[in-house]
Amino acid sequence: MSVPYWRARDRYYRILGNKCEQCSQEYFPPAAICKKCGSTKFVDCEMPKTGTLVSYTQQKESIHGFEDQEPMVFGLLRLDNGVRIIAQLVEVPYDSLKEGMKLKAVFRRVRVDGESGQIFYGYKFGASRESKS
Ligand SMILES: [Zn+2]
The missing domain is CATH 4.10.1060 (ZNF265 like)
Structure with missing residues (x-):
């Protein structure tokens, strides 16, 4: 551990x-x-766990240890307190992403350590309820 x-x-x-x-x-x-x-x-x-999507990109090249999550989508968000943060985006299809949309932090498995099997969790950003309507 x-x-x-x-x-x-x-x-x-x-x-x-x-x-x-x-x-x-x-x-x-x-x-x-x-x-x-x-x-x-x-x-x-x-x-704050909510923010606005400023920009986003799709990573198509392999990142060692994250092959099972490809393609990964990353976004630059402006949190509700104005702080900017880069995070992996999940749950929203790439084609549905729009600059200015509201997203919220979700806590998800980030990776599993190959040797110990330990699962690491962290924040990612996904769909906010208000933007689903
Ligand atoms: Zn100061």
Whole structure:
């Protein structure tokens, strides 16, 4: 069992970034120095689980360890707090993706470790209920 994974597990089930204590700017991944005010004081801050699709692409070449998930689709999203994040997109057919559509974070199997059989989970983005109508 991978100890660092279990120690960091909390960060995989939530999208955990941080927030500048001085100016409240939010970051994901967590920042060490605030780009806005230069402060180095931060508190953990969970990112919203919904966002808007800014751009997306389909990966057709093999990524080692992810052959069973091909073709993979990745999107750049603007979360509801304005933070930009790149994530794998699932559940929405590639042809149905549209820039500006609302997506929400879903927690899915990311990969299985070949040697230990350990399953790793993490966030991906899928269809938001409001966009299904
Ligand atoms: Zn700041």
